[in-house]
Amino acid sequence: TQLLEQSPQFLSIQEGENLTVYCNSSSVFSSLQWYRQEPGEGPVLLVTVVTGGEVKKLKRLTFQFGDARKDSSLHITAAQPGDTGLYLCAGAGARTDSWGKLQFGAGTQVVVTP
Amino acid sequence: DARVTQTPRDKVTEMGQEVTMRCQPILGHNTVFWYRQTMMQGLELLAYFRNRAPLDDSGMPKDRFSAEMPDATLATLKIQPSEPRDSAVYFCASGLGDRGRYGYTFGSGTRLTVV
Numbered sequence: 001t002q003l004l005e006q007s008p009q010f011l012s013i014q015e016g017e018n019l020t021v022y023c024n025s026s027s028v029f030s031s032l033q034w035y036r037q038e039p040g041e042g043p044v045l046l047v048t049v050v051t052g053g054e055v056k057k058l059k060r061l062t063f064q065f066g067d068a069r070k071d072s073s074l075h076i077t078a079a080q081p082g083d084t085g086l087y088l089c090a091g092a093g094a095r096t097d098s099w100g101k102l103q104f105g106a107g108t109q110v111v112v113t114p
Numbered sequence: 115d116a117r118v119t120q121t122p123r124d125k126v127t128e129m130g131q132e133v134t135m136r137c138q139p140i141l142g143h144n145t146v147f148w149y150r151q152t153m154m155q156g157l158e159l160l161a162y163f164r165n166r167a168p169l170d171d172s173g174m175p176k177d178r179f180s181a182e183m184p185d186a187t188l189a190t191l192k193i194q195p196s197e198p199r200d201s202a203v204y205f206c207a208s209g210l211g212d213r214g215r216y217g218y219t220f221g222s223g224t225r226l227t228v229v
Contacts, residue, residue: 030214030215031214033217033218040222041223042221042222045218045219048215048217050215092213092214100169100213101159101162102147102162102214103159104149104156104159
């Protein structure tokens with residue numbers, strides 16, 4: 001059982017459409033991170049959210065951290081083919097025995113076709 | 115840009131052989147993670163270190179895997195003896211361990227194939 005549940009597992013959309021990826025857990029995290037991974041490479045950090053209720057925007061990407069610091073979402077506006085990739089959420093432990101321990105969800109494969 | 119360097123990039127070995135993977139974290143980073151990625155399991159945390167001290171290696175098969183940081187510039191992951199089920203991509207990541215607020219930088223991985 002994954003500590004972090006991502007949905008959907010796979011998303012295929014046309015260029016210009018919007019999409020949202022969800023990351024949910026029953027655990028509280030000290031921070032929630034989003035990464036994008038392309039074939040043959042390691043994950044690349046997109047954003048870190050730390051405060052409950054926090055919203056961060058990076059160009060067409062909007063990230064939100066839940067008020068209780070247990071869940072997060074990634075929204076992409078007007079998706080482009082360059083947004084294609086595996087999107088991973090990762091939570092850093094908030095308890096003393098897991099401080100900073102980073103665990104990943106299973107990932108959402110996004111395909112944007114022209 | 116600073117990067118995490120992993121060697122080798124690819125490794126093919128026979129079952130039963132010892133495998134050593136190396137990682138050079140970014141200078142100044144005090145937290146280092148080792149992950150294994152497969153299609154079935156995704157990214158699994160194997161071990162992590164802070165200031166070179168192992169904090170958690172509960173994700174690692176203890177009988178055959180070992181992880182160390184002999185110094186601040188080198189982290190190693192060893193498998194002895196290797197088995198076909200160990201075939202996967204192994205990633206190292208480093209960062210500043212302040213609740214993960216700064217995120218982590220991953221290497222390009224070592225693709226291990228055990229035949």
